[in-house]
Amino acid sequence: MRSLLGAVVAVVVCVVAGSPPAAAAEMKVTLLGTGTPTPRLSSFSASTLIEAGPERLLFDLGRGSTIRLFQKSIPLGSITAHFLTHLHSDHVVGLPDMWLSGWIGTPWASRKGPMVVFGPKGTVAMTENLTKAFSEDIRIRIDDEHYPPEGVAFAAADIGPGVVYERNGVRVSAIEVNHGEKIKPALGYVVEFDGKKVVLSGDTKPDPRVEKAAEGADLLIHEVAVIDPELIKTYPNYRAIEDHHTSPEEAGRIFTEAKPKLAVYSHIVFATVKPVQDVPEEALIARTRTSYQGPLVVGRDLTSFVISDHVAAFAPDGSPITPLTGSH
Template identity: 25%
Template sequence: MSHSVIMLGTGSPRLNTERLSSASLLQMEDVPILVDCGEGATMQLVKAGVPPQKVKHVFFTHLHADHMLGYANFLISGWVEGRRELTIVGPVGTKKMHDLLIEMLEDDIEYRMSLGRPEAGIRDVKVIEIEEPGHVDVELPMEIHCARMIHNVPTYAYRFEKEGVSVVFSGDTAPPTDELVKLAQGANLLIHDSALTRIEGDQMTNASKIWENLQKEHCTPAQAAETARRANVDQLVLTHFLPKMDPKQAMVDAAEVFNGKIIIPKDLDIIQVAVKSPVN
């Protein structure tokens, strides 16, 4: 049994040629699930060798631009390439976002249908909006739970679990992360917001005000590591990085708190979900 996560976008809303905004592809055995869909996610899938039309499930942690701006392209390109079914999951507002995109793309969809493409995969997209944290009811061969995070719009972390192997995505969150600690308890892999890395020479004139606000919406590497330690996870992956972040410093900051394996990925890195063999 093999599970992996392709880090399609490890960046933030800040423009960065090295790191695109948030998107990850979870592959639980042969089931690909896109978690967030920042700008460029579809082309990152292609670069990673995953045909976008094979992805039939998208989970949005929340609807900030850096987590959904790539969805319009995914929606159309995947269908044009042959996707014939799609389910999307996200907080309340996901249906409105999807419907607005469909409306915006109406002429394009009509034109492509006039060339013979079917309605399936574009007009019959199933949208599941989460109203309460807990079990997420989606037709997939795994258990999925979510928990509410601390951010400035409704945001959910997701736990995907199959035959005792579990992967958790935090989405964006500020501490305290008690709900995330519960959700991620004993997980094999925790992918955690770590936007608040130290950055040098930031040129933004209002950087200090933005930075002050960010403290209420995101975590530092040490705070992410604290969640990983309290949740007793095997591996911690830090992500959602600002430009000019220092990966070495982020690693030092996290490793002071968490003894398990810590990964600071680049875009398109593939992380294997390590499964501990049972201790007899």
């Protein structure tokens, strides 16, 4: 695995034009997509950007991740590595867009080297089949627009638990999580830099491995699910969906035990009989407060966090957010 990782990181493209990466001693986290397969305009599906030193790391590539990066003036080709938690469509449907659009010779893309992708078993096969599926597009663009073939190659690796990426002082470790008996392996990630730690739960039922990994973390980004019982009567498949995720009460208990500096909800499953365009925060907060009184942010697309000697949260418009506490 280490020889493969060495080959992978050797071809990582350097950062090109766009908004500057996080300062040397900081980590910056941006929620690009906080939603699910539900096609809400306000919450694209799962994707999180972490910037640490010169590294720009993208976790999951849900619907609209390229659009959110464009909104942040971050060139698609400047992402140094991509990590998948599992292969459900709402976590990978944006991969072909990131891959192919990121290759286009423009100020907002221009990947010159292979797209570095880490994920559970099946990731390499997926990239190989995508290359076959888009072979005509690739042929035409090389022939007609003279893009470098290296920029549309994949440097992909199937990974398991453990350290999977180390570069420029940034360490990424994968942890196995419980997203159900038939969705294996499913991964969460721990990102460490300059004594700081961010934990992403991935899609999971309540899992002590997430709790342990997140002990004392600066930021714990955890999924959550609220499903109307009436909906399950009409659409029984929602029972399986509910069984594969974490309720607000369960998430609150994890936050209470792990004691991160800040707990954040993302990948918010919110399903009602009559679909709603926006996820109401009140239902999540009230149920979470039955088991957790610490600082909490309900993530929205483009909510961001800067981790230095403390954790600062910012709304999509850049204004500061005061995390909610049990006293509010």
